[in-house]
Amino acid sequence: MTLIDELRLLLGVDRVLDAAVELYLYSRDASLMRGEATCVVFPESTDEVSAVIRIAEAHGVPIVARGAGTGLTAGASPTEGGIVLVTTAMNQIEIDLDNRTAWVGSGVINLDLTRAAEPYGLHFAPDPSSQSACTIGGNVANNSGGAHCLAEGATTSHVLGLEVVVAGGEVLLLGGQAPDRPGLDLKGLIVGSEGTLGVVTKALVRLLPLEADVRTLLLDFDHLRGATKTVSDVIASGLVPAALEIMDQKMTIAVENWLHAGLPTEAAAVLLAEVVGDPEAVEAEASLIDRIGRENGAGTVQIARDQAHRDTLWKGRKSAFGAVAQVAPDYYLHDTVVPRSRLVETMEEIQAIADRYQLDVYNVFHAGDGNLHPLMAFDASQPGMMERVHQAGEEMVAACLRRGGALSGEHGIGLEKRDMMRAGFTELDLDAQARLKEVFDPAATFNPAKVLPQGSRCFDFGGTRREIPDGAWI
């Protein structure tokens, strides 16, 4: 039987797509790197995922798991062909109120989980900007962060257990409600592994109580240094605010032109801070941030007193990337991290790189943890533009690495940064990572050719892998 026939026998005709237009729709994630799948399948259960994996293995084709496809690094693009396994039909939520946890199907949308938990006074803390579309499975694959992970940690801090299907279709139930399950923490290894070790079908996640009270502040500064110094001083004071986000002037202007949220467009930098907790806590913490901000030259300090005002301030932050669409038809953003003490000098160098390549760069970033998102806006139809953007981006990433930073803070490696991994790790480091991959996936079935550069294994385990397809842009 052919691959498609076997899959249709398992799942029925409707849940195996192979028409050209359907394959095209699933040929890439939110990055610009496109692949070409043989078919797209929609399993509804763990057993079906297990059976799909066995069929793929028998035919020697790869599997790329995909949630909503909001990833930015081609992690879910089928660049090596094979089966795109869409998780969205696995969307059950079982909340355990006693333990404040939930077993969640990997296809559940992040915001839907929080909405399901809210009636019980709970929520799921990781909140990537794409939270209204992205799935829990995608969050687990990328160890996604978001503006609120400064205080609460990224996805891995909230995953207590996983149901994952590995090579041979074997189903593993890892971790659980009780802490510190004996043995190696395979669950912790699978979170953030970008679908390269197996397919996650369910996650057991922690739910946190809804905060009793919240204060959101917007401070404006006439120099970036004042904003970053405020962030450092706030953290040094012992406060860990729920969020500390900075937008530079260019980004603020773009957002304000689009949203009319009353943002201070004449400021060099705008700091959005949020504190949560019991009412006494937020009152005191908000006034402390206000004072520290003014000591560091803040001009005006807005404190949102109601939910509507708070929503407006956050909308400005979370729609920043959308706002750039009015400036230029295309954008490309990088996701890197630097030690927080090196933020200002890094930002200055990023600006200098952009100037050198005559590119517009916009900045909005998670200042509390030094996670930068320099965004270049451009018109890709201009001759030579893509090369310039690509070159400038690489230099920006290199500038961060030189300062002791990391390649990616929350978007992952995927294909985009795969070949930059050598800049951050030695051959032996990468060899060790390749060994982890090989133990789980000796036949290179799961999302092959992602995360690790070719030849990472010092004694390469062979396998025929094609290079990146024509027209892909990395």
Next chain:
Amino acid sequence: MTGGVEGGSDHLAPADIDALAAILRRATGSSSVVQVVGGGTRQGYGSPAPPDILLEMAAMADIETWDPDDLTVTVGAGMPVAELEATLATRSQTAVLPEVPGASTVGGVIAAGVSSLRRGRLLGTRERVLETTLVTGDGRIVRGGGRVVKNVTGYDLPRLVVGAFGSLGVIASVCLKLWSTPPASATVEIDDLEAATKVTRPLAVLEENETKRVFLWGTREEVVATSARLGGVISEGHQWPPDPDGPFRWSLRVPPALTSAAIVLLPPDWRYLAIHRVGEVRVASEDAAEAAGIRAWAEENGGSLVVVNAPPGGLDGLDPWGAPPPGLEIQSRLIAQFDPGRVINPGRLPGGI
């Protein structure tokens, strides 16, 4: 490097990572069993094979980098936890490692996967470790993670190293994520656990045989208001309790909602320190007579009862870890990639690995 022979084992104390790598390469070459020793406080786990070499990490104990602004510190594995925390406290920071560490070292706490009593609020040791530099059994130097507080670059090797008892390699140094210590703290003794629910997210809710206490920290305004709301006996600061001590020491791990049920199940003469909202109960006893029953109940409910320490021969056939965890075959193959001769702490892990 210093050396010596005692009780049939060589004592070796490498001064740096290259010396450490040389020792491990030789050990693999000669199939010598290496027992890694930090402060020597956690040597009771598992069923370790008798060592040929006692590898003492005390000489690799430097603070390599600490920029308080970055909230990270990079430190040699042999650094005593108490010394590190005392240093960090001079700038009002903490690595949120165990509060009453005795002679424990940073590397030892990470290898054993032991966590802070504050883990209900600030989470466990797995959340602290940003970067690890390991020396594998065959002497390779392997770094994973990075020295920044947020990072998704490649596989999360540091997380896998926590609780791995050296099976992936001897930890040479680590970068830890720090927290700033807020200006105020208080402890409130309560009669009824129900009272603790009046604070949304306390730093810790701990119960011992005689007391129940809520630990708070934050701004002065917050701590004053929340401790008053709890309505018990308030004292300033934190007096953290040590782990219960006795001939047998156990770690009972259950779903958080079963913490109180677990306490009820313990024989009356067992001493305990329970971390509510986490499901971890640290226990000490004079004998192991009732351990099998408690373990059966814990495992039925998705938990475990782990032997932390027991007198020689005292377990009477009781497995130190209990039921083997899932994925044991994958765990063995992972370890074989990092310690192919299986020379580092063999027998420590569940399943006799």
